[in-house]
Amino acid sequence: MPDLTDMAAKNLKIAILSGKGGTGKTLLSVNLASAAIDSVYVDCDVEEPNGHLFFKPKWNIETEISVKIPQVDPHKCDGCKRCVEFCKFNALAYINGKLKIFDDVCHSCGGCQIICPQRAITEKDRAVGTLSIGDSEGVHVLSGMMKTGIALGIPVINELLSQCGSFEDERPIFIDCPPGSSCIVMESIKDADYCLLAAEPTMFGKHDLEMVWSLVELFKKRHSVVINKCVDQSDPTEEFCNENGIKILEKIPFDVELGTLNSNGRIAARESKKYRDLFSSLLEKIYREVSHEAAVDSER
Amino acid sequence: MKIAIPADDKNIDSTVCQSFGRTPYFLIYDIDTEIADFIDNSAASSQGGAGIKAAQAIVDSKVSAILTPRCGQNAAEVLTAAGILIYKTESSSIKESIAAFKEKRLDQLQEIHAGSHGHGG
Numbered sequence: 001m002p003d004l005t006d007m008a009a010k011n012l013k014i015a016i017l018s019g020k021g022g023t024g025k026t027l028l029s030v031n032l033a034s035a036a037i038d039s040v041y042v043d044c045d046v047e048e049p050n051g052h053l054f055f056k057p058k059w060n061i062e063t064e065i066s067v068k069i070p071q072v073d074p075h076k077c078d079g080c081k082r083c084v085e086f087c088k089f090n091a092l093a094y095i096n097g098k099l100k101i102f103d104d105v106c107h108s109c110g111g112c113q114i115i116c117p118q119r120a121i122t123e124k125d126r127a128v129g130t131l132s133i134g135d136s137e138g139v140h141v142l143s144g145m146m147k148t149g150i151a152l153g154i155p156v157i158n159e160l161l162s163q164c165g166s167f168e169d170e171r172p173i174f175i176d177c178p179p180g181s182s183c184i185v186m187e188s189i190k191d192a193d194y195c196l197l198a199a200e201p202t203m204f205g206k207h208d209l210e211m212v213w214s215l216v217e218l219f220k221k222r223h224s225v226v227i228n229k230c231v232d233q234s235d236p237t238e239e240f241c242n243e244n245g246i247k248i249l250e251k252i253p254f255d256v257e258l259g260t261l262n263s264n265g266r267i268a269a270r271e272s273k274k275y276r277d278l279f280s281s282l283l284e285k286i287y288r289e290v291s292h293e294a295a296v297d298s299e300r
Numbered sequence: 301m302k303i304a305i306p307a308d309d310k311n312i313d314s315t316v317c318q319s320f321g322r323t324p325y326f327l328i329y330d331i332d333t334e335i336a337d338f339i340d341n342s343a344a345s346s347q348g349g350a351g352i353k354a355a356q357a358i359v360d361s362k363v364s365a366i367l368t369p370r371c372g373q374n375a376a377e378v379l380t381a382a383g384i385l386i387y388k389t390e391s392s393s394i395k396e397s398i399a400a401f402k403e404k405r406l407d408q409l410q411e412i413h414a415g416s417h418g419h420g421g
Contacts, residue, residue: 093355093381
């Protein structure tokens with residue numbers, strides 16, 4: 001097998017995503033990051049991060065993430081409602097001579113502060129989550145966790161992704177995305193060089209794959225599919241990929257041993273040669289796809 | 301006394317809209333003069349926070365009560381802060397809802413739904 005460390009493009013960002021939870025995003029992410037050894041694993045599933053349960057890292061850094069939200073000085077506010085009319089997200093209301101601010105609806109654009117003729121609006125910090133950075137056998141582990149009750153994960157994901165390229169040594173970055181195809185997923189794949197779509201060989205799996213596939217197509221992201229939990233029967237997901245010319249990079253069999261290791265919070269690629277080889281081989285295929293496509297791109 | 305009702309159409313014979321924040325129109329109805337006035341709900345096309353914006357328009361129209369089948373948390377907060385009472389409609393007919401309100405047959409809306417805030421953006 002070729003040396004994967006040499007093949008890895010520097011700071012290559014690989015996003016692993018899927019239409020629904022439970023298809024194997026985290027399985028793929030933690031095992032690929034472990035197979036790559038000197039890598040970065042970023043858990044962008046900030047609503048329910050679970051990558052750290054596998055890596056069990058020693059956290060070296062834990063910091064609070066906050067956003068700016070407006071606060072009003074009621075003595076300065078003269079009720080002109082310019083801020084209320086300006087806010088595209090309708091985070092402000094003016095009732096009975098008082099400005100009411102909906103913190104959860106605010107997207108921290110700062111516009112209300114700028115537009116206020118009375119300069120009655122200032123900004124304050126609002127804690128939205130925490131960022132933890134640790135190490136696990138050579139893998140830098142970054143994990144974001146939203147604070148309970150916070151509605152939007154985007155600021156936490158932004159902070160995670162801005163931190164993941166900050167390591168001095170250049171290494172591949174594996175981004176474990178939230179499930180689905182909503183804003184938080186878009187934010188997670190925004191800067192990715194390559195997208196790996198985890199899918200299941202079922203009708204539901206096909207449906208959910210179609211959603212994320214539409215998303216990566218829309219974002220013009222290079223991508224391929226890994227079908228997880230494959231059994232020996234007809235597979236609508238595979239048919240869908242073939243019909244649409246989507247490359248299937250790997251088919252991981254439905255495997256009790258792999259399932260058991262994973263459900264016990266163990267990283268299969270670290271536990272046995274069989275799985276180390278499986279994920280190293282998948283990683284090699286990803287690197288080949290990236291370098292091949294890069295070559296195709298440069299010819300265009 | 302004026303009341304507001306989310307309306308599917310600009311017509312007193314129309315039906316009560318199932319959504320408060322994203323209703324196309326509001327009927328502003330004066331109980332005493334029986335004058336019906338329809339306003340466009342500019343919040344209907346909002347990316348987010350439609351309930352807040354719609355509630356602000358209702359507050360600004362100086363009604364005392366709103367008759368609606370459903371209401372989200374943020375909208376309810378705005379309406380309540382302005383002292384506007386929220387009544388639950390039982391019929392899909394606007395006329396019938398007004399009649400029920402006049403005869404004090406409507407209960408105040410108890411279940412305020414959490415809304416779908418945050419998922420859009």
